[in-house]
Amino acid sequence: MIPTFDVPAQYFYALAAGLPPDVSPDIRFRLATSLEEKQVVDQLRSAIAAGFIDADPAVTPEQAARRLRALGSVQGTSPVCASGVGFALVAGYVNYKTASPADDYDPVVDIAPFWKSVMGDAALSAAHLELALCAVTQDADSRPFIHDVKTPSGAYPGHALATVMDLDPVPWAGASPPPPVQGLTTADWTAFFTAYPGDLPDITKPGTTAERIGAFGGQR
Numbered sequence: 001m002i003p004t005f006d007v008p009a010q011y012f013y014a015l016a017a018g019l020p021p022d023v024s025p026d027i028r029f030r031l032a033t034s035l036e037e038k039q040v041v042d043q044l045r046s047a048i049a050a051g052f053i054d055a056d057p058a059v060t061p062e063q064a065a066r067r068l069r070a071l072g073s074v075q076g077t078s079p080v081c082a083s084g085v086g087f088a089l090v091a092g093y094v095n096y097k098t099a100s101p102a103d104d105y106d107p108v109v110d111i112a113p114f115w116k117s118v119m120g121d122a123a124l125s126a127a128h129l130e131l132a133l134c135a136v137t138q139d140a141d142s143r144p145f146i147h148d149v150k151t152p153s154g155a156y157p158g159h160a161l162a163t164v165m166d167l168d169p170v171p172w173a174g175a176s177p178p179p180p181v182q183g184l185t186t187a188d189w190t191a192f193f194t195a196y197p198g199d200l201p202d203i204t205k206p207g208t209t210a211e212r213i214g215a216f217g218g219q220r
Contacts, residue, residue, distance in 0.1 A: 003091040005067040007032075008056040014047035015040065033072030037107035040065035045105075062101050062110055067094060069107075082143055086131035088123040125163040126150075132164045137201035145199045149192065186217050 015035070016028045032040075044061035047053045055061070070093075096114040118124045133149060134142045150161050161167065167184055184192075193200050193213045204212035 003087070003094050005071055005094055006059070007064045007067055008059055010053040010056070011044055011059075011061070011064050014044055014053050017047075017052070030072075033068050035068065035072075037062075037065040037069050038105055040068055041105045041107075060097055060101070062098055062105065062107075063094070063096070065107065066096075066111065070094070080138060081131065081134040082141055085134050085142070085146070086127040089118070089127035089131060092124055119163055119165060122162070128164050129161055129167070132167065138203050139201050142201070145201070148196050148199055189213065189217060 012028065012032055015032045016023070019028065019031070035043075041061045044053075044064060048055045048061070056064075059067075093111075093114060096111065098110050098113070101110060118128055129150070130146050133146045137145055139145070161184075190213055193209070193216065197209045197212075200209070200212045200216060204215040207215065
């Protein structure tokens with residue numbers, strides 16, 4: 001898997017050490033990916049401190065917890081987004097390593113510096129936008145939609161969106177989206193899909209173009 005969500009084998013051992021030996025690897029994996037991040041970190045830190053396992057120099061307990069939680073959140077067998085959509089953000093998230101993890105681990109606090117860096121990083125912002133648009137359409141083949149919303153051509157001038165901030169018609173707290181982009185309103189989406197009806201996601205079917213535009217506005 002790229003980016004990698006690998007978790008060291010000794011971490012799985014520590015998380016499953018209390019299970020009966022006849023429990024299958026598949027069930028052990030499912031149990032490990034169903035744990036809350038704090039549970040994973042607390043168990044791994046205890047096992048490392050007790051000398052039951054060695055800490056992996058490349059993957060910290062905090063990273064392992066995030067990776068396991070992400071793997072456990074996957075639903076179904078088909079990806080929601082096409083391969084590569086949002087790659088920079090996913091890679092940054094899975095590889096983020098806290099400089100000084102707190103003794104009293106809180107997963108929200110631990111990953112907060114990464115999320116705070118997203119809007120100031122062009123690559124992360126663009127990847128964040130791609131993932132948001134993919135989630136809105138719920139369509140793995142959403143690249144044409146993503147491209148046309150970010151850099152439309154032809155009759156519709158578009159908005160040259162760069163971040164998720166630019167999607168919101170209500171200004172965010174703190175820095176507002178850069179002009180001329182000030183968020184997309186219902187009128188903006190109506191103009192966009194009138195010009196690009198082929199970009200309306202399948203989840204808006206059936207109906208006329210106007211009805212499907214209305215359905216899109218209702219579900220987003």
